Amino acid sequence: GIQVEQSPPDLILQEGANSTLRCNFSDSVNNLQWFHQNPWGQLINLFYIPSGTKQNGRLSATTVATERYSLLYISSSQTTDSGVYFCAVEETGGFKTIFGAGTRLFVKA
Amino acid sequence: GAGVSQSPRYKVTKRGQDVALRCDPISGHVSLYWYRQALGQGPEFLTYFNYEAQQDKSGLPNDRFSAERPEGSISTLTIQRTEQRDSAMYRCASSLGGTGANVLTFGAGSRLTVL
Numbered sequence: 001g002i003q004v005e006q007s008p009p010d011l012i013l014q015e016g017a018n019s020t021l022r023c024n025f026s027d028s029v030n031n032l033q034w035f036h037q038n039p040w041g042q043l044i045n046l047f048y049i050p051s052g053t054k055q056n057g058r059l060s061a062t063t064v065a066t067e068r069y070s071l072l073y074i075s076s077s078q079t080t081d082s083g084v085y086f087c088a089v090e091e092t093g094g095f096k097t098i099f100g101a102g103t104r105l106f107v108k109a
Numbered sequence: 110g111a112g113v114s115q116s117p118r119y120k121v122t123k124r125g126q127d128v129a130l131r132c133d134p135i136s137g138h139v140s141l142y143w144y145r146q147a148l149g150q151g152p153e154f155l156t157y158f159n160y161e162a163q164q165d166k167s168g169l170p171n172d173r174f175s176a177e178r179p180e181g182s183i184s185t186l187t188i189q190r191t192e193q194r195d196s197a198m199y200r201c202a203s204s205l206g207g208t209g210a211n212v213l214t215f216g217a218g219s220r221l222t223v224l
Contacts, residue, residue: 031211043152043200043215086151088213095140095211096165099151 002027002091004100011105013077021072021103023087030090032063032070037084037102046072046085077107111135113216115201121222122191130186130219134203140211142202143176143186146218152200158184159206191223 003026013019023032031050037043047054047061049070054061058077063070074081084102091098114133122128134141139160144152154168160181169175173191178184188195198220202213 033213035213035215041198042217045212045214048212088152090211094165095157095159095206096154096167097142097211097213098154099144101151 002029002089002098004087004089004098006085006087006100006103008103009101011103013105013107015077015079015107015109017077017107018073018075019077019105021074021085021087021105023070023072023089023100025068025070025087025089027068028092029065030092030095032065032090033088033097034061034070034072035086035088035099036081037086039083043086074105077105079107079109081105082107113201113203113214115199115216115219117219118217119220119222121224123224124192126191127187127189128191128221130188130199130201130221132184132186132201132203132216134182134184134201135214138203138205138214139181140204140206141178141184142204142213143184144200144202146198146200148197155186188221191221193223196221196223 005024034046049063051065060073086102088099141158143155146152157165158178173189176186198218200218202215
C-alpha cells in the first residue's frame with residue numbers, strides 16, 4: 001500500500017517563529033488532507049488540498065502532486081498551534097485514506 | 110447532527126468481553142470511516158462504508174473486529190473477545206463522499222481500555 005512519511009517527527013518553536021512541515025507519499029493519490037490534533041485529542045481538518053496552494057489565516061499548504069509531496073506552513077506560531085499535525089492521503093481506485101505518523105509541534109511562550 | 114457523535118467516550122472492559130462502539134455521522138454524509146489510534150501514533154485505517162455498503166475492510170486486524178451500517182447512517186464497530194492489545198482510541202469520520210468531496214470530519218473518539 002501507499003506510504004506516507006512526515007518530517008520532522010518533532011519540532012519545538014519559540015512563539016512567533018515560522019515553520020514548514022513536509023509530507024511525502026509514495027504513489028499517486030486522489031487527494032491529500034492536513035489535520036491538527038490538539039492537546040485534548042480532537043482531530044481538526046485544516047486543508048483539503050489535492051494540488052495547488054491554499055491559505056487560511058496564518059496557515060497555508062501547498063501540494064505538488066506530480067512530485068508526491070505537500071508542505072504545511074505555519075507563520076507567526078502561537079502556543080495554541082501546539083499538537084500533532086497529520087497528513088492523510090486518499091489512495092487511487094477507492095476512498096481509503098491513509099495517515100502519516102505526524103509531526104509533534106510544541107510552541108513555547 | 111451538527112457533528113460526528115461517538116459513544117461511549119470511554120469504555121473500560123475486562124479481557125474476553127465484547128464491546129460495541131457507536132458512530133452517528135453528520136446528517137447527509139454518505140461516507141463513513143473507522144480508525145484506530147494508539148498513543149503517539151497516527152490513525153490507522155480499519156474500514157470504510159459508502160451508504161450501507163462496507164466497501165473496504167482491509168484494515169480490520171482479525172475476525173474479532175466487525176462493523177456495520179445497516180441503514181446507511183449510524184455505524185457500530187464491534188470487538189469480540191477483547192484483548193489488552195485492543196486498547197486504543199477508536200475514531201469515526203464521515204464525509205459527503207465522492208471525488209473532490211471526501212473531506213473527513215472526525216468525532217471525538219471512543220477510548221477503549223481492556224484490563
